[in-house]
Amino acid sequence: AQSVTQLGSHVSVSEGALVLLRCNYSSSVPPYLFWYVQYPNQGLQLLLKYTSAATLVKGINGFEAEFKKSETSFHLTKPSAHMRDAAEYFCAVSVNTGTASKLTFGTGTRLQVTL
Amino acid sequence: SAVISQKPSRDICQRGTSLTIQCQVDSQVTMMFWYRQQPGQSLTLIATANQGSEATYESGFVIDKFPISRPNLTFSTLTVSNMSPEDSSIYLCSVVGLAGHTYEQYFGPGTRLTVT
Numbered sequence: 001a002q003s004v005t006q007l008g009s010h011v012s013v014s015e016g017a018l019v020l021l022r023c024n025y026s027s028s029v030p031p032y033l034f035w036y037v038q039y040p041n042q043g044l045q046l047l048l049k050y051t052s053a054a055t056l057v058k059g060i061n062g063f064e065a066e067f068k069k070s071e072t073s074f075h076l077t078k079p080s081a082h083m084r085d086a087a088e089y090f091c092a093v094s095v096n097t098g099t100a101s102k103l104t105f106g107t108g109t110r111l112q113v114t115l
Numbered sequence: 116s117a118v119i120s121q122k123p124s125r126d127i128c129q130r131g132t133s134l135t136i137q138c139q140v141d142s143q144v145t146m147m148f149w150y151r152q153q154p155g156q157s158l159t160l161i162a163t164a165n166q167g168s169e170a171t172y173e174s175g176f177v178i179d180k181f182p183i184s185r186p187n188l189t190f191s192t193l194t195v196s197n198m199s200p201e202d203s204s205i206y207l208c209s210v211v212g213l214a215g216h217t218y219e220q221y222f223g224p225g226t227r228l229t230v231t
């Protein structure tokens with residue numbers, strides 16, 4: 001079975017500061033990893049995904065994540081936060097082909113961006 | 116990509132009643148899922164909605180409590196039966212669709228259910 005742990009249910013950064021949202025996974029087989037964003041009263045939107053190709057994955061809105069097998073981590077980063085980045089972020093893992101399978105989600109991290 | 120709509124967007128229901136949530140996709144999709152997001156918690160998969168056959172439920176979820184229909188490749192319903200306050204959650208429909216050369220999971224906006 002696979003699982004995901006997101007450290008920090010709330011993260012607050014200043015506008016322009018680095019964003020770092022942590023995600024660690026547990027999987028008995030090579031995982032596929034995803035980051036989703038959920039804006040208020042909206043559904044989840046895929047930010048980026050790792051599917052065993054390049055370990056550094058670039059996504060939308062300037063976000064990127066690096067798969068580190070030795071650390072079982074897939075942390076999400078953005079060099080400079082914008083006010084519009086304020087949302088809930090979910091890390092998810094799947095052990096089947098790409099996203100065409102069931103996802104196991106972390107508990108989410110709410111990102112607050114302050115002036 | 117796939118555009119998903121859900122009805123209702125929110126509802127307040129009395130305990131003991133049932134609510135049916137609809138999920139409509141703008142294109143034919145093979146795989147559809149129903150998730151639950153309880154307050155302050157993560158998303159949990161309820162079941163996979165199978166077209167033309169019974170849904171496949173995850174551990175802890177049963178058909179009597181969450182009956183699911185999938186009459187065609189663009190539509191599904193989830194019913195929350197005999198509701199209790201513990202059923203207060205956001206219920207999300209998800210589909211797998213083709214994005215370029217790969218597949219992605221798309222999520223609907225969710226249905227926010229409050230049971231009093």
